[in-house]
Structures are given as structure tokens and as C-alpha cells.
Amino acid sequence: MKKSPISGKISETQKYMETKIGVGTSYDVGFREIVILKTKVQLYYLTGLVDSAIVQELLKELVNLNDHEKNRKKVPEIIENRLLHQQVDPIKSMDEAVDQMLSGLIVVFIDGEKFAFVVDVRSYPGRSPEEPDTERVIRGSRDGYTENVVENTALTRRRIRDARLRHEMLKVGERSKTDVCISYLQDVADDGLVQLIKDKIEQIEIDGISMAEKTLEEYIVKRNWNPYPLVRYTERPDVAASHLLEGHVLIIVDTSPSVIILPTTFFHHVQHAEEHRQVPTIGTFIRWTRFLAVFASLFLLPAWLLFVLDPSLLPKGLSFIGPNDEGNIPIVIQIILGVIGIEFLRMAAIHTPTALSTAMGLIAAVLIGQIAIDVGMLSPEVILYISISAIGSYVTPSYELSVANKVANLFLLIATSIWGLIGFVISVTIFLLFLASIKSLRTPYLWPLLPFNFKAMVNILFRVPVPLTKSRPSIVHPKNNYRQP
Amino acid sequence: MSGKRKELEQNKQEESMTLLGRSLLTGFIGGLFWSSLGVFLHLFNFTEISPSSFVLRSWVRAGWTDGWLGDVVSILIIGGLSVLVALIYYALLKKNRSILVGLLYGLVLWAIVYYVFQPMFPNIPNVTELDRNTIVTTICLFILYGIFIGYSISYDYHDTVIKENKAKQEEEEEAK
16 A cells, blocks of 8 residues: 655645545544644544543643744644643654544644644543443452453453563454454463464455454354354453463454453353352352253253153153153144244343333243143143253353354254154264364364363363462463463 | 362373373273263163173173162273273374274274174174164264274374474574
8 A cells, every 4th residue: 555645735634634534524523723833733633532621731732832932943843842642653644644543543733744743632432341241250350341442451451460461453454444452471372373363363354343353253263154152252351361371362352342262162161250259169069050051951852852752761760751741732843932932032132121121021931931831832841841951051151152052952853853862862973073073273172071181171170279270271282381480 | 179189189190191191091081981971871771782781791690780880890891991992092093183083993993892792792682683773872972982082192192292393393493
């Protein structure tokens, strides 16, 4: 790209800004001309992205120059001196000026000079850190990432004041010019991985990434129809910081509070900050309960369907399982209807305004649940197992994983309903083989179960006390393996 | 709590374990895990054959082999046999990267157990006499078992090789 230099004449600059940026047409582009020591000075800024208090201070200081200074030969030096702000940079090209202005900095052109000053007076509209909805804990920090990448890096830095923590900024999107920040510990994270991620991000050619980290994820790891999440998201700075310390790499995208953690495996998605907030024993208990719930959300319905189709499979003690009365509709159809019904409710719950959610709960529980049984559509046992399976999927900490599990669950259900036991066994095997064969950024998805790694598996099955975890997980290939120097 | 401590101490030793040691451990745990699953599947009548019908009931006729004790003992025995299985994979096939090799290894093991060794187990009917459910279930179990052992050993091997190569490179760079 050819860089157009700043012309010495301010009238030309003004014309450039009018044609290229739409000064005067575009409502949010602000423009102010003042005269300092008989030299025209022009300021350009975006009204919504600058802090007006600081801009007023700057203007006051500049206009005051007329009363105190006399030396007309040194106007630029005087102006630079009097731009009272810690971040003032001279720039030489119009492109740079436009880029900076569009990200919320104020640009100061001086008549007769081939450079301009940019002052960082950014103040983006946004919220202050709040506890993320999806990752609540009972005790512990309640701040969460926001939509502002600068605040997000600051929240991370607050937790790791290490000189070796790197926040590298890249820009993605020809039009949106979104800031993407890669964070890692320089002496821990695998160089190859960092380089791989950087290359992949730099190769992205797209006009804009309004869906922020999600779009980026699709460019980095996912190019097919695999429903399983290949990266982990978090909105909690403490979770992000602990992963950084383990040697993972973070990607923070401006305009989104969800931070990507790389590399990730299946078992990262079934962990939650809460268990690290509790005593190890309790943490382990929570974890096992959750594994059971995730397991139930996957296999409970197909297994039950199998036992309904072929009650001779059940051992004597469990022969009570299975509906006493088959009902009017085949069990498979009942289950699928129920699963889809639950999906209706879940989707409705996302969009429903809080004021209506009580009404929705009533409709769901009383009307649909009870009456479906009374009418003879669904048998009570179907509702029981569907509910357990649904709760199991809500227990899954990663929303993406719970939805993917639902799809897998349907696949197993259909296979079981068509081919019975053989369908169940083969589909479970195919499902496991599929998971085992997924690789995201050279990381096997089912690690440490498949390929098996004893030490890491113990760390997954038990919430090990922190003083005893002396080494970093081998899956990130850390350069420095010891956590306690 | 104390149980957890102990396991962590095991971890510490494990760190100094060699690739071979880790592979054998994988074999042992793989044997325990998948034969436990086999017992479970037998309980739910997925297969007529439980692990204990192989390793115990073919030779021992005592009554306890039918109960839970028989299952536990046979799981342990299969764990031991799996060390051998892992050793064979380690010796012959560890350089293969693909997950398919593990799959084939599992299939071959199934064929060996059910065809070649079948005459050794008087308790086990001929393959042709087994019902379809049993055959499918056991084949799937062996495939997963083969992948568990094969893929783990191969991955660990390649991981270790990469690490060693890196260390060598760094040494060379330092020498320069």
C-alpha cells in the first residue's frame, strides 16, 4: 500500500479529510480549527470515542498559548510541548493519521508542517468488569473480562506481574481493523505454538470480524463440520491467568469478553473455576459429580432406550427399568420429541425477557410436562430420563461442549433405535474413535485419556492440591517444566 | 487426603520413568480399564463372555470364580497380560504415528484370542457359535483397547523424540 504523506498545506489536509473520511458528512467525525500564533491548527477526532474532558483541557492549553508565547518560528515545538498528555506521538502519513483517528485518538495538524501529532484521548463506550454469567463461583474474584482489549490485558497483568508476560497486538480485518492480542509467558509457552498461532492470524483475509473471537476461532482451528469445541473460552481473568502460568496461549479479541485458551482438549471443557476454589477433596467430589452428569447427558438416553427395546439385557436386580405401559407412541419418537422440546425451552429461555421467564417456566413445567403425560403423548419415565440428561448437559461448564454432546446424543439415539444393541455399541465406538482422532493445533482431543498419560490423568480425576503440582502439563510442551522455581 | 498424597508421590517417580516404563504402565492400566468395561458389559448381557471366562473359568472350576471376586482377579490378571501386549507393541510398532495401527492391532489381538487361542479355553465356544451381539461388542472393545495401548505408546514415543531433538538442537546452537 502506498503511503500518502501529509501535505504541508492545511487546506489540502482538510480537503483530504473531507473526501476520505467524510468530515462534515459523517456525523461522528469531529473537526475543530483554532488559530495559534497566527498559524492554523486543525483537530480531528471521533466524537464518541474520545474523552471530551481531556479534549477540552488540551484546547484550553493550546488557546492559552496565544497569550503567553510570542516566538512564531517555533510553533510546532511549542505545541508539542503544550499537548499535556503522556501519550503524544508525531506521525508522518495521512493513512496513519486516519487509522489512529478512527480508533479514537485525536490528530492535530499544523499549517505548514509535514507531520501531525496524535494524542491518545480514547475513551470507549463499555461496561466495567462484572462477574461473567456463565462462570460464577461462590467465593473468589468477581471481575470478568469486558469488551475492551486494553482493560482485558490490564486484568491479566494485574494477576501476573511478570516481566516475561507478553501481550502482542495484531490487527485483523481490512475494514474493521480489530485489535487481536496474543498473550503468553515468553519463557514458558512453546515457541512453535505461538508462531503457528501468529501465522494463522496474520494470514486471515476478511473485511471485518464482528463476531470477534468466534470468527477467529474458525480461522485458527476449525474448517469442517465437527461440532466439538476445539478451543476453550473463558471470561474469568483468574482462569485465564492460571492457564497462562501452565504454558497456554491466550487470544484476546477487542469487542469481546470471551478469551480463547489454546491448546485445549476435551477435558478442559469439563473443568470449572469453582472446583479450584474449594478444598481438594470437595473439588474432586464436584469434579466426579460433574463427570457423571456429562456422562449421563451423553449415554443415559441411548442406554435406556436400548434396555426398553431389549429388556432381556438387564440384570435381575434392575429389571424394574423400562416403562410398564408402552404408551401410544413408540418410545424412540417420544424421546426425540422430548429432546427437541427441551431444546425449544432452552432456546426460548435465551431470548425471553426476564419479565416473561416466570410465565415460560410455568408453561414448560405444568402445561407441557404434566399434560403431555395426561394426554398420553409421553410416558413419565421418558420425562424422567430426558430431564436427567438435560440437567446433565446444563451441568457441563462449557456451553459449546454441552450442545455438541446433544448432537452426539441424538446420533447415538438414532443408531440405537435402528440397530438395537449392535447400533449402540458400534455408534459409541465410532463416537470415541471420532473424538480420539480430532486434533486441534497438534493436540489430541482426548488427551490424557487417549493417548494415555498417567500423570495428567491423575490431575484430571483428582483436584490435586496446588502445592503438590510441581510441573506443568506436558501437552503444552512448556519450555520450563517446573512451576515452583 | 492421604490417598491422594500417595498418588502424587507416585507421580514424582513417574517423572523419572522412561518411555518404556510409561508404555508398560499404559498397558497395565489399559488392561484394567477395558477389562472392567468388559465385566460391566457382561453384567448387562452385551456379551456372553466375560473376562473371567477366559482367564479363570477355563482352568479353575471353583465357585468363587463366578462371583465378584472372580471378576476382580481376572481384571488384575488381564492387567498383567496387557503389560505384555504393550511390550510387543512397543517393540514392533511404536514408530507408527497413525491411530489406525492401534485399531488394527486391536483387531489382530481379537483374532488371536478368539481364533488362534480358542482351543486353549474349553469354556469358550467357537466363534461361529457366538451370537452377533457378543462378536460385535468384543470386537469394538478390542479395537478401543488396541487404540488405547497403541496410540498412547506411539504418541508418547513421538513426543519424547521431539523433545530430545529439541534439546539436541539447543545444545548444538549453544555450541555454535
